Amino acid sequence: MQKEKVLRILKNKGTLGVMTLCLVGAVAFATYRTGYDSSQETAPDTVVTQESEEPEQDLEAAGADVVAKLQPVQDYTAANEKDVDPASLEVADTVQEAADVSSSAASAILQPTVNFQDDSLLAWPAAGTVLMDYNMGSTVYFETLNQYKYNPALIISSTVGNPVVASAKGIVESISVNEETGTTLKLNLGNNYSLVYGQLKELAVSEGDVVEQGQLLGYVSEPTKYYCEEGSNLYFQMQKEGKPVDPFLYLE
Secondary structure, three states: OHHHHHHHHHHHHHHHHHHHHHHHHHHHHHHHHHHHHHHHHHHHHHHHHHHHHHHHHHHHHHHHHHHHHHHHHHHHHHHHHHOOOHHHHHHHHHHHHHHHHHHHHHHHHHOOOOOOOOOOOEOOOOOOEEEEOOEEEEEEEEOOOOEEEEEOOEEEEOOOOOEEEOOOOEEEEEEEEEOOOEEEEEEEEEOOEEEEEEEEEOOOOOOOOEEOOOOEEEEEOOOOHHHOOOOOEEEEEEEEOOEEEOHHHOEO
């Protein structure tokens, strides 16, 4: 009886031991499985990290290669600063001279030369007859004003609408409106000579234009209030160094 009880206890303890061993085995297997899964999950990260490091190493190597290639250029530049080839300076001077010549040529085109001389001749500016002669030595009677005064220009009687032309080659220096002479144009002939045209309308030129002798400037306009009695006319004045001179001395 006592023996059977002991055997039963041992049997129960053996069962408990087996169960204990099974439980320990299960825990160990679970721990191993968890560790294996973790290593599998982190493995791709490790691979990615290794792959990402390789391009960085390649870039560093490429950068070092570029620096090595550029170094001779920098050294050459530094050497050139100390020892400049005279031939290169001669080429640079030649190029600069060519640029200066081109600039001078462009200036000549933009600023054309006019060259009226003391012996140059003027063409008649408009069809008509001389109504009042130039006279700065004595006074001339102005019928509309009913007074005598000096006359610094030729007053050429001409029909309204008659064409007015450039008496010589020149540059249109200014266009203005004057109470006495109406629309007035000043033509620069060069060498301090100029012509002043008054009583104009419908101008065919603008300031800065270069005109040739005989080129149309505009047309004879209706007279201003200063010339009502004299009738339509062209006011034609010549100047030398800003002072009026007798146009008759130069007209053909």
